[in-house]
Structure formats: C-alpha cells, structure tokens
Amino acid sequence: MIVTIDGVAASGKSSVSGGVARALGVPFISSGLLYRAATLLGLEARLDLHSAPALLAHLHTHPLRLEPLAQGNRVWQEGRELTDELHSSRVDRGVSVVAVLPEVRAWVDAQLRALPSPFVAEGRDMGTNVFPHAGAKFYLTASPHIRAQRRAHERPEDVPAIEAALIHRDELDRVQSAPAADAVVIDTGPLTLNGVIQTILAQLPERLRSGQVPSA
Ligand SMILES: Nc1ncnc2c1ncn2[C@@H]1O[C@H](COP(=O)(O)OP(=O)(O)O)[C@@H](O)[C@H]1O
Ligand SMILES: Nc1ccn([C@@H]2O[C@H](COP(=O)(O)OP(=O)(O)O)[C@@H](O)[C@H]2O)c(=O)n1
Numbered sequence: 439m440i441v442t443i444d445g446v447a448a449s450g451k452s453s454v455s456g457g458v459a460r461a462l463g464v465p466f467i468s469s470g471l472l473y474r475a476a477t478l479l480g481l482e483a484r485l486d487l488h489s490a491p492a493l494l495a496h497l498h499t500h501p502l503r504l505e506p507l508a509q510g511n512r513v514w515q516e517g518r519e520l521t522d523e524l525h526s527s528r529v530d531r532g533v534s535v536v537a538v539l540p541e542v543r544a545w546v547d548a549q550l551r552a553l554p555s556p557f558v559a560e561g562r563d564m565g566t567n568v569f570p571h572a573g574a575k576f577y578l579t580a581s582p583h584i585r586a587q588r589r590a591h592e593r594p595e596d597v598p599a600i601e602a603a604l605i606h607r608d609e610l611d612r613v614q615s616a617p618a619a620d621a622v623v624i625d626t627g628p629l630t631l632n633g634v635i636q637t638i639l640a641q642l643p644e645r646l647r648s649g650q651v652p653s654a
Contacts, residue, residue: 439556439646440571442564443638445578446615447604448585450626450634452511454578455560457635460508462646467504467553468511469561469568470533472546474524475502475513477533487532490541497545504549506557527593530603534610537562543614562611565618574642577617578634580627582608 441462443455452468459466476493479500485492502520505512512521523529536542547568550559559568565575580588586601593600608615617623622641626634 439573440569441558441638441642441646442569442572442575442618442621443558443560443578444562444564444566444576444615444617444621445560446580446585447607447611448589449578449580450588450631451560451578453631454626454634454638455558456508456510457631458638459558461635461639462556462558462642464556464558465506465508466511466558466560467506467550469546469550469559469564471511471513471521471524472502472504472549473533473537473542474529475515475520476542476546477529477536478520478523479515480536481528481532487535488539490539493536493539494541494545502549504553506553525592527595527603530593530607534607537611537614562615565621566616567614570618573646575618575621576638576641577621577623578626579623580625584627 441458443451443458445451455466476497477487479496480487480493483496485496500515503514505514512519513524514520550568565572582601582605585604586597589600589604590597624634624637629637
C-alpha cells in the first residue's frame with residue numbers, strides 16, 4: 439500500500455510524511471532529494487543544468503542511491519553521503535531547472551518505482567504521475583508567507599528573500615505540481631505539524647490506520 443503526500447515547497451511534506459510513516463510503521467520516500475542530488479552533482483561538475491544529456495551521462499557514471507530511512511531519508515553517491523548538502527540555497531535555486539527535464543524525471547521515476555512498498559511517498563507528482571494507483575493521496579498547501587516563515591529557521595536568508603524565492607520556484611514547478619484529482623487538499627497554514635499528521639491519519643482507510651499495512 440502506498441500513501442502519497444504532495445504539495446508546494448516548504449508546505450511540510452517531508453516532516454508530515456515522516457510523522458505519518460512512523461505512525462503506520464512504514465518508511466517514507468522524499469522524491470525531491472533525488473532532484474536535489476542530481477542538481478548538486480551538476481553544479482559540482484560545472485555542467486549546464488539545462489542539458490539533460492550532460493546530466494544523465496554524469497548520473498550514469500556517478501550513480502545516486504536514495505536510502506528511505508524512517509527517521510529521515512539519506513542520499514549517497516557511492517561511499518559519499520550528500521544529504522547535508524542538499525538543502526543549500528544554491529541547490530534550491532538550481533533544482534527546478536533540472537526537475538523540468540523529462541529525461542531527468544524519467545530517471546527519478548524509475549528509481550522510485552523500484553522501491554518495495556509499503557511506504558509513504560512525498561513530492562510533487564507522487565499521486566499524479568509516479569504512483570497514480572496509491573491507496574490514499576494528500577496535497578499540502580500554505581501561503582508563501584507562512585512557508586517562508588517556516589523555512590527561515592532552516593536557511594540563512596531573511597523571510598522576504600525566502601518568500602520571493604519560494605514564489606519563483608512555485609512558478610517553475612507549476613506543471614508537475616498540480617494536485618491529483620482524487621487527492622485530499624489540506625491547508626497547513628492554521629495547523630501545527632502534529633495537527634496535519636493527525637488530519638491525514640484520521641482520513642486514511644481503517645485498514646491502514648490499524649497498522650496492518652499490506653505490502654501491495
Ligand atoms: N503545520 C506546520 N506548522 C508549523 N511548522 C511546520 C508545519 N509543517 C512543517 N513545518 C516546518 O516547516 C519547515 C518545512 O517543512 P518541510 O517538512 O521541510 O516541508 P517540505 O518537505 O514541504 O519542503 C520545517 O521546519 C517544518 O518543521
Ligand atoms: N516529485 C517531485 C519532487 C521534487 N521536485 C523538484 O525538486 C525540488 C525540490 O523539492 P523538495 O521536495 O526537496 O523541496 P521543497 O520544494 O519542499 O523545498 C522542487 O522544487 C521541484 O523542482 C519535483 O519536480 N518533483
């Protein structure tokens with residue numbers, strides 16, 4: 439069984455998915471980390487981030503591995519852990535350029551679909567494109583200002599600069615960020631993190647909530 443939690447940048451996808459996954463006793467998958475890792479490798483190798491052939495050739499010679507641990511996902515490039523470097527402002531700025539490339543999206547999708555279920559998957563297109571047959575789908579939103587206030591605890595820039603960057607990234611990500619028609623949309627603005635987690639758990643089918651998560 440797969441639960442998808444999509445949404446806009448800094449809407450709480452990763453924190454909420456972690457809480458929901460822990461409550462269900464399953465792993466969660468942060469798809470955005472693969473886009474971030476591809477971007478980091480591209481920046482380090484001074485590649486043109488608009489060039490899918492250059493990026494994919496580099497990814498083939500420098501394979502990435504997503505480790506979907508319950509306490510937080512990690513990304514490895516062979517023996518090197520990239521996780522701590524994936525949330526820098528320079529990766530934030532480049533990632534939407536990389537994520538718009540269909541060839542890169544196909545590369546990420548193939549890695550995600552190869553992971554064994556059950557799990558909670560979070561990102562932009564988990565419920566629409568990657569796992570359209572998921573057992574339950576959610577989509578998180580919040581105003582740009584609230585999201586910038588939250589992210590200000592995690593970035594060196596001030597709230598107005600973060601808000602402007604989030605609005606810009608929302609626009610670049612717009613195509614792959616549409617909610618699934620059958621997703622439950624949750625405005626996280628008035629809710630605490632735990633409030634969002636409980637809202638989702640309360641809306642899951644009973645067979646999932648009871649912790650009896652089937653493997654397919
Ligand atoms: N409902 C909420 N209320 C308050 N803070 C939240 C809420 N949801 C998430 N946060 C905080 O906002 C920040 C961004 O959340 P995160 O899970 O990284 O979002 P995303 O994965 O969508 O980018 C984190 O510091 C997280 O603790
Ligand atoms: N399923 C996904 C996940 C992320 N992404 C891209 O990866 C970027 C980073 O996503 P993320 O979920 O790690 O980070 P935030 O947008 O939550 O800050 C997004 O801005 C998108 O460009 C995507 O296109 N599709």
